[in-house]
Amino acid sequence: MYHSLPKEITNLVEQFSRFPGIGEKTALRFVLFLLGKDENYIDALAGQIENIKNLSLCQKCHNITASSSRAEDTGSFCKYCADPARDKGTVCVISSLPELMAIEATGDFLGLYHILGGKIDPLRKTGPEHLRINTLIARIKNDNVREVILAMNSDIPGENTILYLTRILKPLNIPLRQGFEGHVKISRLARGLPMGSELEYADPITLSSALEGRQEL
Ligand SMILES: [Zn+2]
Incomplete structure (x- = not known):
């Protein structure tokens, strides 16, 4: 043609x-x-x-980071990971950048992120081996993390990913560091989001209440 x-x-x-x-x-x-x-x-x-x-990925959370932030002596960390005001003890695990943007738009989340780079989806031939799970486990073990929030779409790949990560993370029973009692908490967003809905399109108020009402797994 x-x-x-x-x-x-x-x-x-x-x-x-x-x-x-x-x-x-x-x-x-x-x-x-x-x-x-x-x-x-x-x-x-x-x-x-x-x-x-000129863009690269944050070495901690895999967020996109501009080369200019490196010049500001932040290492190769993104603006969230380099921000001393963010709570490094809370890590929100998401599949991709649009979800980070949606959660940031709520203005209620002050922790850090971890971008997996996809969801477990056999139909698209995406398995756990394609996701950045090893770096997530390393962060949880080494970075004084208190809580990991699994923030996935409430669709089948999202649920698959939550199930897989729960099975991997829960048995690790990673103890809290710095003299705190107990273990790293694993939680998921409250089920306020309609089934099949995509996090990136959720309105900030719904997303904010799903975040606030998160449930421990
Ligand atoms: Zn980062």
Whole structure:
């Protein structure tokens, strides 16, 4: 269908078609949009895409972190992990960045995050070995963590992930450090979120009460 077009166009159509939710027709509309723009716009866009290479992942929570934060002597930690005002004893485990943004939007969570990088979903061939679980266990053992909150979507992959992490973390019975009695608490959000709902689209008030009413596992 696009064979008659110059390869400058078909190559870009192919690239845009790889974006989530974008088909060939929309991809072609993007390219036609770009063709209508002047050189300055194209240069700025190309530069912004190029700048993505400067981003890296926080070595603690795997959040995206800008290279500029490294210049501020925060190591390769993200702004949350580098913030002395955040409670390092509470770690909220999420599957991806949009959930971090949703929880931050509540303004009620002052702990740190751990981004797993996905959910256990056999249909998408994602198993526990694809998730950042080892670094989570290392953090819990070494960072004076008191509570781990499993904040997952209430869909089947979310439930699978909660079940798996509970089975892995609970038997570890990791003792609290610094002279505190007891063990690291594992909890999940209150079941206030509708079944199948996605955390990233939950309104801040619902999410905030799900966080507050979290239940120990
Ligand atoms: Zn971080």
